[in-house]
Amino acid sequence: MNIALNLVRIARFAAEDRAPRVRQFTDETKEYLERLEKAERSSRFEPTFQKFKIEFERLRKTSAFDPEYIDDLHTWANILTHRAKLA
Numbered sequence: 001m002n003i004a005l006n007l008v009r010i011a012r013f014a015a016e017d018r019a020p021r022v023r024q025f026t027d028e029t030k031e032y033l034e035r036l037e038k039a040e041r042s043s044r045f046e047p048t049f050q051k052f053k054i055e056f057e058r059l060r061k062t063s064a065f066d067p068e069y070i071d072d073l074h075t076w077a078n079i080l081t082h083r084a085k086l087a
Contacts, residue, residue, distance in 0.1 A: 003032050004080040011073035014065035026060050048083045052076060 006029040013021035033056060041049055055076060062069050 001081065001084055003029055003036070004077040004084070006032070007073045007077040007080070010059075011070045011077070014070050014073070017065060019063075019065075022065070029056070030060065045083055048079065052080065 006025045010022050010025045010029070013019075013025065033053065036049070037053075055072070059069065059072060059076075
């Protein structure tokens with residue numbers, strides 16, 4: 001849930017073109033992701049986790065905060081929230 005919440009924060013700061021805050025929460029999210037990598041995960045969540053890791057690397061390297069970037073962040077926040085409830 002921390003990751004999903006951070007994705008929404010990143011989207012908000014991206015929409016406001018506040019790159020330092022985007023980086024701050026992107027770095028924090030990367031740390032959460034590294035911890036989750038080491039944690040036990042349900043087999044049901046695993047495919048989503050693997051897809052998100054790949055997608056997060058792409059999002060993390062993005063410097064153009066366009067509407068598609070912001071939409072992708074919101075989409076993944078929704079997916080992760082939904083999957084957390086099902087895990």
